[in-house]
Amino acid sequence: MTPQLNDQPGRFEVLFDRAEPSPADRPWIYTNFVQSLDGITSLLGKHSSGGDISQSREDRWLMDLLRAHADGILMGMNTLREEQRQRGPDSRGIVFQVVDPALRELRRKLGKGRDRNIFVTRGVDLDLSWHKVFDGDIVDTAILTSPAGAERLQAQGGHSHVAIISAGDKETLDLPRAICKLREELDVKHLLCEGGPTLYGSLARADLVDEKFLTVSPVETGQLVPPEQERLPVEQRIPILLRPTIFGGPGLPYEQMTRWTWLSCRKAGDHQFHRYRRKRA
Ligand SMILES: NC(=O)c1ccc[n+]([C@@H]2O[C@H](COP(=O)([O-])OP(=O)(O)OC[C@H]3O[C@@H](n4cnc5c(N)ncnc54)[C@H](OP(=O)(O)O)[C@@H]3O)[C@@H](O)[C@H]2O)c1
Numbered sequence: 110m111t112p113q114l115n116d117q118p119g120r121f122e123v124l125f126d127r128a129e130p131s132p133a134d135r136p137w138i139y140t141n142f143v144q145s146l147d148g149i150t151s152l153l154g155k156h157s158s159g160g161d162i163s164q165s166r167e168d169r170w171l172m173d174l175l176r177a178h179a180d181g182i183l184m185g186m187n188t189l190r191e192e193q194r195q196r197g198p199d200s201r202g203i204v205f206q207v208v209d210p211a212l213r214e215l216r217r218k219l220g221k222g223r224d225r226n227i228f229v230t231r232g233v234d235l236d237l238s239w240h241k242v243f244d245g246d247i248v249d250t251a252i253l254t255s256p257a258g259a260e261r262l263q264a265q266g267g268h269s270h271v272a273i274i275s276a277g278d279k280e281t282l283d284l285p286r287a288i289c290k291l292r293e294e295l296d297v298k299h300l301l302c303e304g305g306p307t308l309y310g311s312l313a314r315a316d317l318v319d320e321k322f323l324t325v326s327p328v329e330t331g332q333l334v335p336p337e338q339e340r341l342p343v344e345q346r347i348p349i350l351l352r353p354t355i356f357g358g359p360g361l362p363y364e365q366m367t368r369w370t371w372l373s374c375r376k377a378g379d380h381q382f383h384r385y386r387r388k389r390a
């Protein structure tokens with residue numbers, strides 16, 4: 110995957126760039142996140158989206174560039190739920206796709222088909238008809254879930270166009286195996302993970318992240334939700350509410366922390382745009 114960040118002259122100043130393509134026998138997984146200067150990816154509450162941290166046209170453009178190269182965009186279900194919640198109670202949510210016309214054209218030239226949105230879920234309380242992304246008219250969709258989750262989703266009927274990929278045992282999803290199935294069953298070679306932190310943590314603990322695109326936004330937020338921030342109903346019963354970093358859930362012990370090669374760095378205004386590749390022995 111060799112995104113051309115120079116496609117927008119005048120916007121990105123190249124500081125250095127040592128990117129090179131790498132082959133893989135499962136989907137090559139690259140991630141794209143934005144964080145504050147102090148490492149926060151969501152303020153939680155009413156302004157919980159990555160866009161609230163980013164506030165950058167260039168970052169939005171970079172998101173499209175990375176999407177243009179992807180055979181699928183992988184997300185945890187909460188990222189979809191949050192985007193939908195922010196649009197109000199009558200919203201059926203959003204569809205994740207390339208919007209910039211020039212980058213849509215780039216995608217076409219790269220021979221990529223329709224955008225594909227792929228969600229990870231336990232499938233416990235997911236009704237496919239609540240979310241317009243599963244209607245099938247704008248993007249292709251797939252779901253990675255446990256065998257029990259797959260059974261529940263298939264029982265809903267009416268969504269045969271949604272590819273349900275199951276792996277694991279009963280209620281437990283085997284995420285590495287499900288990701289291999291994306292390659293085998295849907296020919297996904299380049300998989301872009303756009304979050305959120307819970308899903309990233311699952312991928313990182315399984316050492317499945319090959320490359321990271323990281324935008325550092327010139328804002329500082331602090332980690333503990335301040336008392337003056339209005340809490341959502343689901344946040345009200347949590348006494349100590351911490352804003353997430355990229356890596357949700359249990360982390361890695363000292364002996365297993367992962368190392369990364371810093372491939373490139375760009376800036377646009379006061380935003381930094383980093384690219385890292387996993388250094389494997
Ligand atoms: N700054 C950024 O770049 C950025 C990027 C993305 C998201 N965000 C923000 O992050 C927040 C959402 O993050 P999040 O961590 O709460 O949620 P998330 O990672 O988007 O989704 C978590 C959900 O995904 C499913 N899931 C993830 N890993 C799984 C696994 N190993 N097995 C089975 N199911 C799995 C589960 O869905 P079910 O509950 O359906 O079982 C889980 O509840 C939002 O506020 C969003 O705006 C920020």
